[in-house]
Structure formats: C-alpha cells, structure tokens
Amino acid sequence: MLDALTLATGVAALALAAWCGFAAYRDQPTKDWHFIGMAVVALLALVQLVVGIVQLARGEKPDQGTTIFVAYLIGSVACIPAVALMSLTERTRWGSVTAAAGGVVLAVLEVRLFDIWGG
C-alpha cells in the first residue's frame, strides 16, 4: 500500500514538474490548472503521511529508523504547498520554474522514502 502510494506520488510529482516546466518554457506563470494539479499532488503526499503513520501505529518498522521516516513524510507534505505559495508571489515564468523544481524535489524525497521504508 505504502509502496504503491510512494510510486504514485513520485510519478505525479514528476508529471507536475514537466507540466510547470512546459509553462516556464512558454514563458508563462502558473495558472489555475497548475494549482489544481499541485493540490492533487499535495493531497497524495498527505494521504501518504496518514497511511505511513497508520503503518507505524500498527507496529511496522521502517528500515532506516522511524524519525527519519516521519521527517521525510512531513517534508513531502510541505514541499508542494511551499512552492505553490512561492509561485503565487512570483507571477512570471520563474514562478513556474520554482514549481517545477518543487516537483523534482518531491520526486527525490519519494525515492528516499522508498529506500527508508525498505520496499
């Protein structure tokens, strides 16, 4: 369950990065649709946080330690909302670049989460 979610969130994050990167390539700021996309990815990360905590509560142990696992879960939830705010402030192509960078960072976090959980 958690591995599937990690994969889904990672792929969604990369898709978001490509989408926002395309907007930056066309010299456009992020638009409503981009923010809806960000909301979807952020929601996935939030579901992942909840599922991860439930797994921990059930007594399952991540390979590389609970603290690091929870820290990465929280980091992935915070990641997209942070870039969303920044791209709201920066209404140029650079806002789109920042959002794209946020997607890439989240994808990296997901890869790390996969390792930490020991999938």
Place this chain on the structure above:
Amino acid sequence: MTSSEQGTRAEKTEKTGKKSGKRRLIGGPGMLLVWLYGVMVVGAVSRSAVQISTEFDKAPLAYSLSAVAGVVYGFITYSLVRGGDTARRAAFVCCALELAGVLVVGTWTLADPSAFPDATVWSDYGMGYIFIPVLLPVTAMYWLRKGVLRQQLPETSA
C-alpha cells in the same frame, strides 16, 4: 520633503520586500534560488540534527560539517528573503564561503576518505544532492552580482 518621502518609501519597500525591484533579491530567478536554498537548509539542518543527536561518535567531523553547512545555507536564505544591499553583500560573501567549503570538503573526502566514515552534505562535491551544493553558490553569486547592475539601471516595468 520629497527626499524624506522617498526615504519612507524605501524603508517600506525594505520592510515588506514587495513592489519595486530595487532592493528585492527574490524577484525572478531569485525565487528559484530561495526555494533551492530553503530545501538545502531543511536537508542539512535536519540531517545533522538527527545524526548529531543519535550517532555523533560515529563520524563527528562529518556531522559537524553538515551542521555548519546548514547554518550557512540558513543565513543565505534569510539574506535573500530580507533583501537590501547589506544583505546582498553578506549573502555574496557567504556564497563564496560556501563554494570554498564545498570545494575543500569535496576534495578532502576524496583525498582522505578515512576521516569521513559517513557522508556530509558536501561529500564528493555534493554528489548525494545531485551536485546542487556546488552549482548553487555559483548561480547565486552570478545572480547577486547581477543585482548590482540592476540597481544602477532605471527601474523596469517588471
């Protein structure tokens, strides 16, 4: 009268960090820099906090260096967000320090791996962080230098 008015406006701009690109360091590409630096702050600080509190004896040098890196990143991020000329200069100096740190520590980890039983943020020139630690200060210094040029130009519409 006009000059004092200008003074208040400048102060206001500095405080809010919004409007007029004059003192703002996070417009345009600067926003991307703030994001990447922010990520590095969280990465380096939380990593070293965990490692120092749980297994400091394993690799004291490596973990301390990570903590120092985190503090430097934190200061640069704060300076970028704060804006203004002093902050710009301070951030520029810190970026130079950071670049020197990455190069020295990177070379050190390659030359004497035994001193580093565990990796730091700056090991192998930041390879574990897709070389962001070595690319970031170069980009940031270019951006902050460009800020000087922009200040001398008349304000653009953006």
